[in-house]
Amino acid sequence: MIKPNKTRYIIYGAGAIGCSVGGHLQRTGHQSVLIGKHGHIDRINESGLRLITPQDSYQISIPAVTSPSEIDWSWNDIVMLCMKSQDTEEALRSLVQTGVDTFNIPIFCVQNSITNETVAARYFERIYGVMVGFTGIYLEEGKVYNPVEGNAGYLEAGIYPSGIDDLVNQAVSDLSEASFAIQANSNIMTAKGAKLLGNLGNALRAICNGKGDEECYMERARKEAEQCLIAAGLPFEQRTELAGRTRAHRGINKLPANVRNQGSTWQSLMRRKGSTEADFLNGEIARLGKVYGIPTPFNRLLQRIVRDMARNQATPGKYTANELYKMAEELSLKPD
Incomplete structure (x- = not known):
């Protein structure tokens, strides 16, 4: 009622x-x-x-x-x-x-x-x-x-x-x-800044579909993001602080049988929406990097690949995280 x-x-x-x-x-x-x-x-x-x-x-x-x-x-x-x-x-x-x-x-x-x-x-x-x-x-x-x-x-x-x-x-x-x-x-934007650092991995999970060492890649992507946020004077707290509050209050994640989930960007690819949120997650870091002169190859690569996958209606799993890492390192050697 x-x-x-x-x-x-x-x-x-x-x-x-x-x-x-x-x-x-x-x-x-x-x-x-x-x-x-x-x-x-x-x-x-x-x-x-x-x-x-x-x-x-x-x-x-x-x-x-x-x-x-x-x-x-x-x-x-x-x-x-x-x-x-x-x-x-x-x-x-x-x-x-x-x-x-x-x-x-x-x-x-x-x-x-x-x-x-x-x-x-x-x-x-x-x-x-x-x-x-x-x-x-x-x-x-x-x-x-x-x-x-x-x-x-x-x-x-x-x-x-x-x-x-x-x-x-x-x-x-x-x-x-x-x-x-x-x-x-x-200080809600401080919390949302920390959440952004975690959400940078949405594109990676969508591209890789669980294949490869994602943490090594994400360590580099988050480092780029932290440098950009600091340069821009945008607030964020340590991810461990937000994660601690979340663990203390949120219930337990429990997926139903036979249902997979690798994040919202993964779902967008699975539903063949034609677009994803990566331009406003990884792409925002790439934009800030351009403004403040900070290289962001690990975020720019994720943005570019997941955008192409969405446009072509490709399903998750195109590359492994290890393959992406090599591609991002090669991109970092090219002049911006």
């Missing part, structure tokens, strides 16, 4: 994370609306969202549309951006075109990368960051796996660029009721 006089959560980006967040909010009485693509949304409207966790399988009746123009907007709406970063700016422009109050409607960036909040701030006044510390799996229309046992996953939320307010506390309370482990973080 939906709770009266409560905030309505507009989940823009009905993928694995968006459906996990929106589905759990809706099933625990917090009014939610999904915005997503035809096919997935059509299936949800036909038979509900199937949200599968290690404990239960839910068939959730939830309003779902394919455009923000289909929503009758209200003063108590909160927008949660949950799409991949390559789709963020188009989504924000679509929101603006609906005539929503850009000075008052809150935008929560429930996304990887550190680029989304800055883009959102060009269009909207009230921007919030959310660090996503759990995985979701979306490989089939109308069905999403939230493979976390004990709770729905770990989140941190705060004002962009820093701070906490009553709305953050309200979102924390509502998402806690929706079975997420979540806490407010006044």
Whole structure:
């Protein structure tokens, strides 16, 4: 039963994370609306969202549309951006075109990368960051796996660029009721910077599909990223600090039988989407490297290869991590 006089959560980006967040909010009485693509949304409207966790399988009746123009907007709406970063700016422009109050409607960036909040701030006044510390799996229309046992996953939320307010506390309370482990973080971009360092491996896992020594490659890619973030004055904490909080609060990852997952970029290749988030993860590091004169061959190579694989609709496993390492070292010897 939906709770009266409560905030309505507009989940823009009905993928694995968006459906996990929106589905759990809706099933625990917090009014939610999904915005997503035809096919997935059509299936949800036909038979509900199937949200599968290690404990239960839910068939959730939830309003779902394919455009923000289909929503009758209200003063108590909160927008949660949950799409991949390559789709963020188009989504924000679509929101603006609906005539929503850009000075008052809150935008929560429930996304990887550190680029989304800055883009959102060009269009909207009230921007919030959310660090996503759990995985979701979306490989089939109308069905999403939230493979976390004990709770729905770990989140941190705060004002962009820093701070906490009553709305953050309200979102924390509502998402806690929706079975997420979540806490407010006044330095949310520091946490998201650390998460970025981990997400740099999304492209590697998609390219290699588990083949080869990924850690050796990632050590070099993260070193490039840390140098770039420091040069740009962008905040990040040590990955071990964020990982410690995540382990302390998040439930146990438990994939269902016969379901694989090598990360969100791997899922994009498996679904043959034609694009991935790598331009806003590894590509953001490559951009910063260009600005500050820092070579970034290990990130640039991942960006280039996974982009080509997505364009050609190639499936994961094109190279091993060892082969990529040699290619990146060769690239590092070429003049930029």
